[in-house]
Amino acid sequence: MIPEIGSFALVLALLVALVQGTLPLIGAQRGVPAWIGLARPASSMLFLLIAVAFACLTASFINNDFSVVYVAQHSNSRLPLEYRISGVWGGHEGSLLLWVLMLSLWSLAVAAFSRSLPDDMVARVQGVLGLVAAGFILFILLTSSPFERLLPGAEDGRDLNPLLQDPGLIFHPPMLYMGYVGFSVAFAFAIAALLSGRLDAAWARWSRPWTTAAWIFLTLGIGLGSIWAYYELGWGGWWFWDPVENASFLPWLVGTALIHSLAVTEKRGSFKNWTVLLAIGAFSLSLLGTFLVRSGVLSSVHAFASDPKRGIFILLFLAVVVGASLTLFAWRAPKVSLGGAFALVSRETLLLINNVLLLSAAGAVLLGTLYPLVIDALNLGKLSVGPPYFNAVFTPLMVPLLFLMAVGPVARWKQASLAEIARPLRWAFGVAVAAGVSIPFFYGGWSGSVALGLGLAIWIVGASVLQIISRARSSLPPRAFWGMHLAHMGVAVTVVGIVMVTQYESERDVRMAPGDTVKTGEYQIRFLGVEGISGPNYNAARGNLELLKDGTLVMSLHPEKRKYFSSAMPMTEAFIDPGLTRDVYVSLGDPLEGGDGAWSVRVYYKPFVSWIWGGAVLMALGGLLAASDRRYRLKSTAARAGKLAAQGAAS
Amino acid sequence: MKRFLIPLGLFLTLVVFLAIGLNRDPHEVPSPLVGKPAPAFSLEKLAEPGKTFSPADMQGQVWLLNVWASWCVSCRAEHPLLVAFSKQGGLPIVGLNYKEVRGDGGIDAKKLSLADETSLTRQRAGAWLSQHGDPYTLSVLDMDGRVGIDYGVYGVPETYLIDKKGVIRFKQIGPITPEALEKKILPLARQLAAES
Numbered sequence: 001m002i003p004e005i006g007s008f009a010l011v012l013a014l015l016v017a018l019v020q021g022t023l024p025l026i027g028a029q030r031g032v033p034a035w036i037g038l039a040r041p042a043s044s045m046l047f048l049l050i051a052v053a054f055a056c057l058t059a060s061f062i063n064n065d066f067s068v069v070y071v072a073q074h075s076n077s078r079l080p081l082e083y084r085i086s087g088v089w090g091g092h093e094g095s096l097l098l099w100v101l102m103l104s105l106w107s108l109a110v111a112a113f114s115r116s117l118p119d120d121m122v123a124r125v126q127g128v129l130g131l132v133a134a135g136f137i138l139f140i141l142l143t144s145s146p147f148e149r150l151l152p153g154a155e156d157g158r159d160l161n162p163l164l165q166d167p168g169l170i171f172h173p174p175m176l177y178m179g180y181v182g183f184s185v186a187f188a189f190a191i192a193a194l195l196s197g198r199l200d201a202a203w204a205r206w207s208r209p210w211t212t213a214a215w216i217f218l219t220l221g222i223g224l225g226s227i228w229a230y231y232e233l234g235w236g237g238w239w240f241w242d243p244v245e246n247a248s249f250l251p252w253l254v255g256t257a258l259i260h261s262l263a264v265t266e267k268r269g270s271f272k273n274w275t276v277l278l279a280i281g282a283f284s285l286s287l288l289g290t291f292l293v294r295s296g297v298l299s300s301v302h303a304f305a306s307d308p309k310r311g312i313f314i315l316l317f318l319a320v321v322v323g324a325s326l327t328l329f330a331w332r333a334p335k336v337s338l339g340g341a342f343a344l345v346s347r348e349t350l351l352l353i354n355n356v357l358l359l360s361a362a363g364a365v366l367l368g369t370l371y372p373l374v375i376d377a378l379n380l381g382k383l384s385v386g387p388p389y390f391n392a393v394f395t396p397l398m399v400p401l402l403f404l405m406a407v408g409p410v411a412r413w414k415q416a417s418l419a420e421i422a423r424p425l426r427w428a429f430g431v432a433v434a435a436g437v438s439i440p441f442f443y444g445g446w447s448g449s450v451a452l453g454l455g456l457a458i459w460i461v462g463a464s465v466l467q468i469i470s471r472a473r474s475s476l477p478p479r480a481f482w483g484m485h486l487a488h489m490g491v492a493v494t495v496v497g498i499v500m501v502t503q504y505e506s507e508r509d510v511r512m513a514p515g516d517t518v519k520t521g522e523y524q525i526r527f528l529g530v531e532g533i534s535g536p537n538y539n540a541a542r543g544n545l546e547l548l549k550d551g552t553l554v555m556s557l558h559p560e561k562r563k564y565f566s567s568a569m570p571m572t573e574a575f576i577d578p579g580l581t582r583d584v585y586v587s588l589g590d591p592l593e594g595g596d597g598a599w600s601v602r603v604y605y606k607p608f609v610s611w612i613w614g615g616a617v618l619m620a621l622g623g624l625l626a627a628s629d630r631r632y633r634l635k636s637t638a639a640r641a642g643k644l645a646a647q648g649a650a651s
Numbered sequence: 652m653k654r655f656l657i658p659l660g661l662f663l664t665l666v667v668f669l670a671i672g673l674n675r676d677p678h679e680v681p682s683p684l685v686g687k688p689a690p691a692f693s694l695e696k697l698a699e700p701g702k703t704f705s706p707a708d709m710q711g712q713v714w715l716l717n718v719w720a721s722w723c724v725s726c727r728a729e730h731p732l733l734v735a736f737s738k739q740g741g742l743p744i745v746g747l748n749y750k751e752v753r754g755d756g757g758i759d760a761k762k763l764s765l766a767d768e769t770s771l772t773r774q775r776a777g778a779w780l781s782q783h784g785d786p787y788t789l790s791v792l793d794m795d796g797r798v799g800i801d802y803g804v805y806g807v808p809e810t811y812l813i814d815k816k817g818v819i820r821f822k823q824i825g826p827i828t829p830e831a832l833e834k835k836i837l838p839l840a841r842q843l844a845a846e847s
Binding site for chain 2: 277291319376
């Protein structure tokens with residue numbers, strides 16, 4: 001019964017989404033207040049119905065209802081409760097439902113937090129969101145319903161993919177989807193502005209906090225995915241340039257460009273067309289990412305089953321949504337006024353360079369991701385593009401970006417002078433060069449790439465600190481100022497992590513018999529042996545190792561090699577001793593012949609690896625500060641106060 | 652006006668490529684073994700302990716070599732098709748039982764002696780075939796997976812079409828679908844049978 005309620009709620013949600021996607025849009029165009037007024041209640045209704053559908057699917061998982069095909073495929077009676085809940089989004093159908101749930105949540109949030117916006121603007125934004133939701137709900141109902149029954153029901157489920165039975169999976173997809181889907185709000189604002197012809201600074205101001213909010217979630221989602229890959233895949237990599245990773249990184253790059261371009265549009269009224277195009281682009285790439293992941297056109301470690309019908313539907317949807325948006329853009333953009341003029345040396349120019357670099361990086365990643373597909377489509381053979389390509393094109397674009405990141409906030413709008421920029425930064429520059437060149441000597445040996453990376457990171461942090469000091473001396477700067485600098489410093493922290501771990505990590509694959517010791521960094525690791533243990537739905541060999549420093553025990557290490565009942569593939573559970581300046585990472589390989597109980601053991605020493613994700617957290621916090629700046633809230637509270645006063649006067 | 656159409660143009664080009672890409676299978680990797688002689692081996696038969704089989708025994712026939720194991724879930728999906736196909740008597744199918752014991756996550760093969768592993772392999776493989784039907788002319792046991800390595804097996808099931816001269820002419824990775832059988836394997840097999 002429960003799955004049928006879910007299915008029914010989803011059908012009703014489609015109808016509500018169609019209403020939300022049509023009447024308010026038409027109403028806003030023709031000026032029909034009743035139709036415009038439908039936008040807000042429709043979005044509440046849409047969220048409620050999708051939440052009901054989602055709750056029904058979750059209930060089926062918790063109750064082990066294996067008469068539901070999707071549950072039978074992705075769960076098992078022995079699966080622990082927390083993974084039965086996260087199993088809801090462990091497969092294609094459930095992920096899509098989560099996607100739509102997030103979309104309706106954003107739509108609800110826009111309805112709740114946009115009291116100060118003109119009603120017709122809200123109606124248009126909600127209309128666009130309604131149309132996108134309708135497309136995705138239709139997709140679920142036509143090709144990927146999670147509520148389909150299996151008659152007679154299965155005895156037991158096939159179990160969730162062991163790779164996904166991990167705390168990281170509980171949070172990674174929802175975060176990532178919040179980010180992906182969040183760009184739909186920026187997109188909806190852009191389309192609403194194109195439709196109404198009001199492409200102005202006010203529009204940029206409304207879009208900014210929403211764009212930043214989506215970007216925060218995407219940043220955290222990508223970071224969580226990277227951590228998950230690091231400890232769950234068992235060989236200590238944290239980024240693979242895998243097509244699915246790229247699919248999430250592309251909207252991030254374009255979204256970052258959009259955040260900066262919106263700043264110009266809000267403050268100076270320039271770059272309007274460009275900003276609109278980026279807003280369309282960021283969301284289009286989210287849709288493209290969904291297409292790439294869900295259609296199976298690219299092979300990836302995230303091997304999702306492919307079904308041609310699904311691929312065709314998403315491609316058609318992508319073509320309609322993006323095609324229509326770009327057509328609207330081509331029609332409206334020529335009439336948009338140019339903003340304020342600016343000199344060659346100015347903050348506008350620097351932000352333009354920022355956009356060019358970020359977009360070039362996104363273009364290069366997109367090219368590398370789609371190249372195998374294009375070559376195959378042209379019958380030129382099968383190939384794959386690996387990390388060497390991505391590293392070779394990505395790094396040179398990041399170096400100038402990082403350098404200018406410190407310069408941008410110092411430069412004035414409209415017209416700046418080089419001397420004015422250079423004066424406050426000269427100390428940061430000196431310290432960065434000196435530290436960048438000298439630190440590698442003290443830490444593990446000279447390396448040009450480390451010197452460059454550390455130098456750039458110190459340059460960014462130094463410039464931010466200098467500006468914060470000089471600005472805070474006169475008055476307390478607004479949150480947006482703190483947010484920007486915190487996010488920039490976050491990038492610097494991530495860069496430190498990347499260059500240090502890439503250059504100085506040590507990896508050893510060793511044969512260890514009980515009693516053997518191996519040295520890594522300043523530690524020794526002693527292997528005591530392996531014992532058999534059993535978990536709820538797996539058996540495992542658990543290693544007992546000791547981490548020693550100068551002969552004294554620091555901690556016990558227990559990496560595992562798990563064999564889940566449901567899968568022939570053994571899973572490696574690495575054991576990590578995390579730290580601020582280094583991680584010690586141990587994982588079990590295979591038992592070795594010789595009869596002395598020896599195993600192959602992987603011992604990694606990863607200096608500063610946690611900085612990579614620490615930086616992502618700082619970026620997200622910076623985004624949070626920026627998005628909650630007083631000037632975005634001020635207007636809405638003022639407007640609400642005005643509204644209340646008006647109501648009071650009327651009664 | 653025109654320059655504002657550039658994004659649309661670029662996007663439509665992308666859509667065309669994506670549409671073509673949808674009809675391709677990224678997992679269909681051309682095997683370097685296609686066109687090369689089938690690697691030689693000599694393995695014990697499942698049904699007749701002590702007797703061995705090698706590809707040379709099939710000289711002069713067009714035949715299929717199908718890699719399977721009882722722990723392989725996709726093999727079970729493929730199996731009814733193979734059973735039906737063998738009843739039509741189209742082509743001889745030789746089964747390569749691949750890592751029957753060592754490939755199963757539930758068993759620790761290191762603890763078993765070779766004799767125990769062999770008898771366990773026979774028992775499991777035999778039981779599976781009597782339960783699901785036996786489409787094979789004969790099956791051989793590749794317990795340590797060395798022959799699998801020679802054949803570049805990286806996923807079970809896999810199927811090789813081998814011609815009269817012992818050359819591999821086609822490789823199917825993953826389960827044989829009715830479509831692959833009708834459109835690829837059978838036409839090619841007929842053509843090969845006609846060759847002298």
